[in-house]
Amino acid sequence: MLTELLALLKKGRTYSTEEIAQLLHTGVPAVRAQLDYLERQGYVKRSPEQTGCGQRCSGCKGYGQDYVLPVMWELSE
Amino acid sequence: MSNTTIALLGQPNSGKSTLFNGLTGSRQHVGNWPGKTVEQKEGYFTYGGKKYTVIDLPGTYSLSANSEEEIITREYIASGKADQVCILADASQLERTLFMLADYVGIRTPAILLLNMMDVAEEQGKTIDSRAIAKKLGIPVVPFTAVDTKNYAGLFKALEDGRAAPGILDETGISELYEAVIGEPYRQTLALLPGEGIGAYSSAWLAAKLLEHDAAAMVIVKSAMDAETVSRLADMTKGVRNGSLLTGDCKFRWIGRLLEGSVSEARTGERRMGRFDNVATSRAWGKPMAILLILVGLALSMLIAMPFMMASSYLPMLSAPISEALIGIGISAILVSLLCDAVLTAVSFALMMVSFVFGISLVFGFMEEIGYMARISYVFDNTMSKLGLQGKAIMPFLVSLGCNIGGVTGTRVIESWGQRVTTMALSWVVPCASTWAVVGLIGSLFFGDKALIVVLSMFLVAFLHIYITSKIFGRSLIQPSERTGLIMELPPYHKPRYRNLFKFVFNRMGDVLKRALTIIICVSILFWALSYTPDGHIENSLIYKIGIAIEPVTMVFGLRWQMFMAWLSSAMGKEASLGVLAALFNAQGIWTGISGQGVATAALSGSLLSTISKPEALAFLYAFFFNMPCLMALSSTVQESHSLKWSLRIAAYYLIAALLLAMVAYRVGLLIF
Numbered sequence: 001m002l003t004e005l006l007a008l009l010k011k012g013r014t015y016s017t018e019e020i021a022q023l024l025h026t027g028v029p030a031v032r033a034q035l036d037y038l039e040r041q042g043y044v045k046r047s048p049e050q051t052g053c054g055q056r057c058s059g060c061k062g063y064g065q066d067y068v069l070p071v072m073w074e075l076s077e
Numbered sequence: 078m079s080n081t082t083i084a085l086l087g088q089p090n091s092g093k094s095t096l097f098n099g100l101t102g103s104r105q106h107v108g109n110w111p112g113k114t115v116e117q118k119e120g121y122f123t124y125g126g127k128k129y130t131v132i133d134l135p136g137t138y139s140l141s142a143n144s145e146e147e148i149i150t151r152e153y154i155a156s157g158k159a160d161q162v163c164i165l166a167d168a169s170q171l172e173r174t175l176f177m178l179a180d181y182v183g184i185r186t187p188a189i190l191l192l193n194m195m196d197v198a199e200e201q202g203k204t205i206d207s208r209a210i211a212k213k214l215g216i217p218v219v220p221f222t223a224v225d226t227k228n229y230a231g232l233f234k235a236l237e238d239g240r241a242a243p244g245i246l247d248e249t250g251i252s253e254l255y256e257a258v259i260g261e262p263y264r265q266t267l268a269l270l271p272g273e274g275i276g277a278y279s280s281a282w283l284a285a286k287l288l289e290h291d292a293a294a295m296v297i298v299k300s301a302m303d304a305e306t307v308s309r310l311a312d313m314t315k316g317v318r319n320g321s322l323l324t325g326d327c328k329f330r331w332i333g334r335l336l337e338g339s340v341s342e343a344r345t346g347e348r349r350m351g352r353f354d355n356v357a358t359s360r361a362w363g364k365p366m367a368i369l370l371i372l373v374g375l376a377l378s379m380l381i382a383m384p385f386m387m388a389s390s391y392l393p394m395l396s397a398p399i400s401e402a403l404i405g406i407g408i409s410a411i412l413v414s415l416l417c418d419a420v421l422t423a424v425s426f427a428l429m430m431v432s433f434v435f436g437i438s439l440v441f442g443f444m445e446e447i448g449y450m451a452r453i454s455y456v457f458d459n460t461m462s463k464l465g466l467q468g469k470a471i472m473p474f475l476v477s478l479g480c481n482i483g484g485v486t487g488t489r490v491i492e493s494w495g496q497r498v499t500t501m502a503l504s505w506v507v508p509c510a511s512t513w514a515v516v517g518l519i520g521s522l523f524f525g526d527k528a529l530i531v532v533l534s535m536f537l538v539a540f541l542h543i544y545i546t547s548k549i550f551g552r553s554l555i556q557p558s559e560r561t562g563l564i565m566e567l568p569p570y571h572k573p574r575y576r577n578l579f580k581f582v583f584n585r586m587g588d589v590l591k592r593a594l595t596i597i598i599c600v601s602i603l604f605w606a607l608s609y610t611p612d613g614h615i616e617n618s619l620i621y622k623i624g625i626a627i628e629p630v631t632m633v634f635g636l637r638w639q640m641f642m643a644w645l646s647s648a649m650g651k652e653a654s655l656g657v658l659a660a661l662f663n664a665q666g667i668w669t670g671i672s673g674q675g676v677a678t679a680a681l682s683g684s685l686l687s688t689i690s691k692p693e694a695l696a697f698l699y700a701f702f703f704n705m706p707c708l709m710a711l712s713s714t715v716q717e718s719h720s721l722k723w724s725l726r727i728a729a730y731y732l733i734a735a736l737l738l739a740m741v742a743y744r745v746g747l748l749i750f
Binding site for chain 1: 566
């Protein structure tokens with residue numbers, strides 16, 4: 001399960017948790033749990049959930065919406 | 078009175094402390110674990126004439142010896158001080174929280190599984206067959222809700238039963254999985270360990286921990302076994318890489334088997350969106366659907382903006398009565414001319430811009446609110462791949478729809494420098510809110526209801542631009558091996574929170590209005606000053622002379638000198654182009670005022686329409702749309718890329734590409750109009 005999940009990530013494309021669940025013949029909650037475990041073990045890392053220019057840097061009037069982007073996991077270095 | 082010691086074990090947020098407080102009330106004290114800085118909570122309660130001492134163990138994710146808390150927890154459980162261990166799991170997320178139980182299997186201290194947060198699980202539509210789970214585990218399983226302190230009867234009964242007949246977790250299932258998944262290394266490690274295990278730990282548990290390279294487990298083994306066997310064990314386990322991956326795999330499989338047939342989930346409202354989501358996230362249909370919805374969104378946003386834009390366009394009509402009133406109270410003609418022509422037109426432009434920002438923010442904000450925008454980023458991953466970019470490069474693109482500066486900043490999530498610079502270069506193509514607003518305004522002015530077709534054509538060219546740009550910059554910046562995989566957790570669909578939506582829309586409108594007013598008015602005054610001559614004839618001004626001199630060249634790109642200057646100024650800030658147009662095309666009105674002939678109130682739109690042809694307008698729109706976003710975006714690119722050279726290359730590329738596209742658009746326009 002975990003090794004297959006990491007193998008899928010190494011293929012270089014993007015999956016949704018639903019797609020991973022289908023490919024691994026399991027459920028989305030199980031995929032989430034496994035990703036949490038892999039994150040704690042240092043195999044994957046989570047990307048920021050939000051981005052945008054909510055930082056209000058000087059000079060920027062902050063047009064950007066703080067899009068609530070999907071939580072993303074990718075392989076750690 | 079007899080005393081039973083129970084220890085509460087669970088992951089953080091599993092409800093341990095709530096249960097501890099619920100059981101002990103005020104009969105508790107807090108100290109530190111001996112020799113440690115970790116907090117120790119101990120309390121007691123009585124039930125059925127019997128006293129129970131409760132130990133709240135530190136919250137940990139597993140029983141591996143990775144942290145002080147985990148070591149304390151493990152050592153306490155193995156010490157035999159606890160008669161029973163209550164393992165808490167969150168019933169609303171069993172797959173995650175049962176990992177602690179899976180890690181416990183093989184420890185022979187009696188245990189009870191407490192399925193907390195049953196109320197939340199029920200709200201999720203989950204039905205949990207705790208009896209079936211108990212049968213598989215060989216220990217009591219108690220479904221309950223820790224905050225509901227009046228309903229602890231099931232727990233008390235399980236504790237009483239446990240006193241009489243302690244339940245030990247059955248490790249057969251997990252041992253089989255270790256054998257099947259890990260194979261020979263597990264079997265050989267197991268063979269070297271004493272069959273009866275060491276202390277509270279079974280040999281299967283110890284073997285798994287040794288394969289995980291758990292240093293504390295090795296200490297236990299060393300304390301109970303001869304040096305030669307320990308050395309062989311060390312050699313054996315040293316050769317196993319990623320041991321925690323293998324044992325973790327077994328534990329998740331074990332959890333899966335445990336829950337199989339014991340947990341069912343009813344369909345909820347979110348899931349009813351399943352059919353729509355199947356299409357929205359489909360590899361084949363997701364992208365066309367996203368493009369269609371974006372186009373519909375653009376059309377809708379223009380429709381929404383139209384009435385506001387028409388209302389704003391009548392603002393310059395106020396010029397006559399205002400100017401008459403101002404002249405009547407003795408204000409100088411030059412000042413009145415400035416206020417009524419340049420400033421009033423600038424205000425009118427700013428308001429028209431804001432009406433487009435309203436439409437576009439409302440439509441795309443709505444998509445974001447219901448959770449659809451995340452699907453767009455998911456389905457376009459394939460496209461990112463073709464561009465040589467990582468899936469998460471879509472994030473800066475989406476942010477650029479609001480502001481390119483934010484988009485450039487958003488590339489920080491990309492580790493590879495080459496990928497990051499390429500993503501910055503590509504995110505410049507994405508039109509920001511101001512770009513859409515100016516394009517909508519000028520497009521509607523010249524092309525009326527056909528403006529949407531013009532916008533669509535630019536939209537399609539933008540895709541081509543992105544593709545070509547990625548090939549040009551990616552060739553030297555991106556290595557094929559740099560692309561890594563990604564897993565996205567798509568948010569569930571939900572009803573839009575209209576309050577949030579409109580707050581966002583009005584905030585953005587406010588920001589755009591403020592910036593547009595400042596820039597347009599400043600730039601229009603600057604260009605008004607540049608076109609100033611004492612004799613009142615613009616033909617004698619420096620800017621006119623320069624403009625006329627360069628026009629033979631600028632007309633190659635289909636741009637009259639005024640439009641060329643508007644385009645050039647849009648590189649500083651998109652709104653600046655409107656300031657230039659406001660000043661240069663209202664010059665006649667201003668100069669009439671200066672020469673003391675009264676203030677002319679020619680509306681800019683009329684002036685533009687009578688001077689600029691449709692092919693020229695088309696050329697300007699293309700030049701404007703594909704120009705570099707603004708100076709601030711360039712500055713952010715320098716800052717984020719740490720490369721002035723590459724930032725200037727990107728800027729030069731955009732300036733040249735915009736002019737070339739304008740030239741093509743002009744020629745095509747000449748054929749059409």
